Amino acid sequence: MDDTEIKILVVDDDQYILSLLIDTLKAIGYDSFGAVDGLDALGKLKQDTYNLVITDVKMPRMGGVELLTEIRKIYPGLPVLYITGVASPEIISEIVPNGFLTKPFRISQIETLIKNTLAPQKYSSPGNVKKVMIVDDDDAFREMMVESLNVYEFKTIAVADGIGALNTLENESVDAVITDIKMPYMDGITLLKKIKEIHPEIPTIVITAYLSDDEVKSNLINFSADGFFEKPFDMEQIVNLLKNI
Structure with missing residues (x-):
């Protein structure tokens, strides 16, 4: 899959972080869009097809953990990454995201994580x-x-x-x-x-x-x-x- 064909939905209630990530992803070459919380993200997922969701954990109305739970039910094949300062136990439930995008962001980290997430799984090899x-x-x-x-x-x-x-x-x-x-x-x-x-x-x-x-x-x-x-x-x-x- 070519990078220009990949659509990413970024979910964060912090407008600065949301804009920063969208601009960074576009600079790398990904087609990226924003949502302000989990409910907004679910609405956008009903309207369009995305290859990846990158979501904050703590948000009003619906946070990242609840969003991940709903995505696993409705779109089980859709990869989800958490935006977090640290992967602490309270955000690692029985339903685990495909990865963690840790703050502060580095472009090389973002690019590598996305490529690894969207690549065919090799872990069992x-x-x-x-x-x-x-x-x-x-x-x-x-x-x-x-x-x-x-x-x-x-x-x-x-x-x-x-x-x-x-x-x-x-x-x-x-x-x-x-x-x-x-x-x-x-x-x-x-x-x-x-x-x-x-x-x-x-x-x-x-x-x-x-x-x-x-x-x-x-x-x-x-x-x-x-x-x-x-x-x-x-x-x-x-x-x-x-x-x-």
């Missing part, structure tokens, strides 16, 4: 299994994460701290990093910051028992974690996020 790095100083937790992700056919690399993670990333390529916060030698926030500086293309997910700490949550958002989960967590939510980032 044995040659395209995702490799995930797990960073945690708790031996039992690392082992549990490795075993759990292996069940879902992910390849895994496990290290005990942030320094070990950065050293490993010098020689190993990975598709995502899952890290704890409280660790010796280098904590998870520092690791997250360094990964975003050195390897900005690698998605990062934080698992912590300290999500209620406002400073921790602020750091996760400031350093653009792609998702965070509080212990105890639902493994399937993490797997769903890994499949879609």
